Amino acid sequence: MPDASERLSLPYLMPAQAQKHVTHNEALHRLDLLVQLAVESFDANTPPALPQAGEIHALGGVPTDAWAGHAGELAAWTEGNWQFIEPQEGWQALDKSTGTLRRRNVGGWSDVALPDLTALPGVGVNTSYDSANRLAVSSNATLLNHEGAGHQLKLNKASTGDTVSLLFQTDWSGRAEMGTAGADDFSIKVSADGSVWSTALAFDATTGMASGMALTQTVDDATVGRLIRVGDFGIGADAGPLVTDLDAHQLSGNYSGYGGGHVQAPLGDNPFPTLDGVFGLHCGNSTLGGQNAYLWQIAIGIDTPGLAFRVRANGVWGAWQGLWSGANxxxxxxxxxxxxxxxxxxxxxxxxxxxxxxxxxxxxxxxxxxxxxxxxxxxxxxxxxxxxxxxxxxxxxxxxxxxxxxxxxxxxxxxxxxxxxxxxxxxxxxxxxxxxxxxxxxxxxx
Incomplete structure (x- = not known):
């Protein structure tokens, strides 16, 4: 049986050996120097004037003074003396002066190269990537932080007809998507089943104008939850939507109508039966207990000025009441x-x-x-x-x-x-x- 280990030359305890603790302590001392090896300097040739206990140097080709004759070895200061160890191929040591990890090769030490992270086929963080999802992350959250003033997340597509978007899924089935899909117009789409999709909002890439199911579809679209476009219900329009039946009309907003002899005169009680012209109509309602309790209409004559109002209570319209003004x-x-x-x-x-x-x-x-x-x-x-x-x-x-x-x-x-x-x-x-x-x-x- 040999007296020492082959790689670190640790002395073995032998049968009937006296003073075995000395041999054991020498082995521990050698392990303390070489395991988790950290070196003060590489290619050193001149011993420091005041070395510290446990200090190790990787010697160069022409060491001097106390290091003379130990080229290429490791010099460790221990118990007031330099102890020399011949490094073996494959040993790794941390350069304490630079933080670089180095490996022992034939003929010397070289830096341990970090893995090349460019042109990787894919990256999986806590999960596996595949050919479609080459970057895959399984985590409760993902942080993209700024370096400096701000941060941009860039999504690029090859041509206008392609798609670049953010897709939101439930159990791997699409529920919402936002981006430029098949065009350069930006859209927000939603789906209840991942098959049938509705465009809630879309913005024209040239004009910036909005469209989609989240907006009113006609000038008097009363669908609850939709956003009113300029012009609908007479908001921001030169004239509101045309009323065809005054008595049946129960929507809020600004409207227009025709009085008197016009062929297009609306059905129902006309606020200006003698007028042969256009009038504007403002309508509103108030709720009581969740019910439409009161409605009102205010009509303003335009061709022949006049002002009148009426109120609807308990499902019945009251009579038109004319208001006195400088017009009449x-x-x-x-x-x-x-x-x-x-x-x-x-x-x-x-x-x-x-x-x-x-x-x-x-x-x-x-x-x-x-x-x-x-x-x-x-x-x-x-x-x-x-x-x-x-x-x-x-x-x-x-x-x-x-x-x-x-x-x-x-x-x-x-x-x-x-x-x-x-x-x-x-x-x-x-x-x-x-x-x-x-x-x-x-x-x-x-």
Whole structure:
């Protein structure tokens, strides 16, 4: 049996050997030096002046002084002396000065090369990769951190018709996908079974405009949960969707309709039955106990201005209520508010149309004589003429009117007021300065 081990030259304990503890301690000492070998320096030729216990150097080709004659060996400072060990091929040692791991080869030491991680066929972290998924990670989370200011995750495809996306799965079946699939438009798709897919949102690559099932599909799409596009329900549109049945309409939003003689007049109660024009409709609702308890509609006449509203309660629409405004009233020469259809204020030298425009032509013919052309007849219902009064309520002028239907002209004469078994016309006179005569006409037909 040999006296020492073949690789580390550890001395063996022999039968009937005296002082066996010495041999055993020498073997432990040698193991302490060589196992987990860490070297202070490589290719060293000059011994340090003050070596520390356990310090090891890998000697170069021309060692001097106490190292002379031990080229290529390991020099270990132990028990106040240098102990020399011949390294064997394959031993590894850590260079403490650089942190580099080195291996003993024939003729010297060389750095242990790290594995080449470029052009790997695949990487599996806590799992196996395959030909389709060459990077596979099985983990509760994956962290991609910044180095510096930020971090970009780049997904590239070869051409426009290809797909680059993030796919979200349940039990390996697709449920959601976002990216550019088959085009450069960005889309978000969802599926309940991995087979039938719906495009929830898509953004045009050129315009940035949005489309998809998450948006309203028509101008009055009332599907719960959809996002309203500009223009739908009249939001941001020049005119809202056209209402076809006012009484059946129960959606919130801004709408439009046609009144009077238009062929497209909506069904149901018309807020402006005498108007031959367009009106705007604003609708809303309030809930009570989860039910649609109250609905309301506000209609605004456009061609002929007007404002009306009504409320729906317990499934029944109330009557339209007209609101008085400058569009359907006038203040007469005496300061009273009066109902207006088309109103014209006749002065001594001009005319004025404060509410519904008539575009009448004014002409003063003589003292107390005026002609208005391009006008309809005076109102067939309600009041026609209102004259200015003094502080005691006495009329300041007497008014006679004569209408020529063929010419569409109204001749107006104003005179002083006299009494002849009743109020009558006296000498012609002009309308007093700063005062006027109110003339109310029928709504013109088209």
């Amino acid at each position: 009233t006038t203040v007469d020469a005496n300061g009273f508010i009066k109902e207006a259809s088309p109103i014209l204020r006749l002065f001594s030298d001009t005319s004025e149309e404060p509410a519904v425009p008539l575009n009448a032509t004014f002409e003063r013919l003589a003292v107390g004589q005026y002609a208005l052309t391009g006008v309809p007849p005076l109102a067939s219902k309600g009041w026609q003429v209102e004259v200015p009064q003094d502080a005691n309520g006495n009329r300041l002028v007497y008014v006679d009117c004569d209408y020529d239907a063929k010419l569409g002209a109204l001749h107006v004469e104003t005179s002083k007021v006299i009494w002849q078994d009743g109020w009558a016309a006296g000498q012609p006179c002009d309308i007093p300065k700063g005062r006027w005569v109110d003339l109310r006409f029928d709504t013109p037909t088209r």
